[in-house]
Amino acid sequence: MAIHLRSYKPIDAWRLTDIFYNSVHAIDARYYSLQEINAWAQLPIDYLHWRERFDAHSVQVAEIDGEAVxxxxxxxxxxxxxxxxxxxxxxxxxxxxxxxxxxxxARAEGLTRLSVHASHVARPFFERQGFVVLAENEVERNGVTLINWLMEKTLA
Incomplete structure (x- = not known):
C-alpha cells in the first residue's frame, strides 16, 4: 500500500472535509464524550466553510490507490x-x-521550530515525533470546553 502525497486542489475540499468529520467522530469515547466530539466537528457539515479554509492554506493530501485518505x-x-x-x-x-x-x-524554509495544539489522540503521535508539551489548554468550541496541549519541537 503506497502512500502518495500531493498538493491540495479545490476539488478535494468535499473529501477532505469528510475525512476531518470521520476522523473526529471515530475517536474512542474514553478520550472525548459525544458532546465534545460534536462540538469539535459540529453537524450539519458546513462544506463551504471548509472549502474556504482549505483554499486559504497550503494543504498536502495523502492518497492511497488514487483516493484521498x-x-x-x-x-x-x-x-x-x-x-x-x-x-x-x-x-x-x-x-x-x-x-x-x-x-x-519546515527545514527547507529555514524554520527552527514546529508547534501544534494536540488532542488527547494526537498527543502520543507528536511525542513520538519529538515534540514536548509546553502547556495544557482549555478551548471552547460551540459552548463545550475541550482539552488540548500546546506542543513544540525544536528543529536542529
Missing amino acids: GFAAMEPDGYIDWIYTHSDYQRRGVAGALYTWLEQR
Whole structure:
C-alpha cells in the first residue's frame, strides 16, 4: 500500500472535509464524550466553510490507490494546523508520511521550530515525533470546553 502525497486542489475540499468529520467522530469515547466530539466537528457539515479554509492554506493530501485518505497543513511560522487521517487508514503510516513532509518543508524554509495544539489522540503521535508539551489548554468550541496541549519541537 503506497502512500502518495500531493498538493491540495479545490476539488478535494468535499473529501477532505469528510475525512476531518470521520476522523473526529471515530475517536474512542474514553478520550472525548459525544458532546465534545460534536462540538469539535459540529453537524450539519458546513462544506463551504471548509472549502474556504482549505483554499486559504497550503494543504498536502495523502492518497492511497488514487483516493484521498488524509491531509495536513502548516502555517508559515511552523504551526501545524491539521493532520487528519480517515479512520479506515489510521495506523498505516499516513499521518507519519504527512508529518515527514511537513518537517521537511519546515527545514527547507529555514524554520527552527514546529508547534501544534494536540488532542488527547494526537498527543502520543507528536511525542513520538519529538515534540514536548509546553502547556495544557482549555478551548471552547460551540459552548463545550475541550482539552488540548500546546506542543513544540525544536528543529536542529
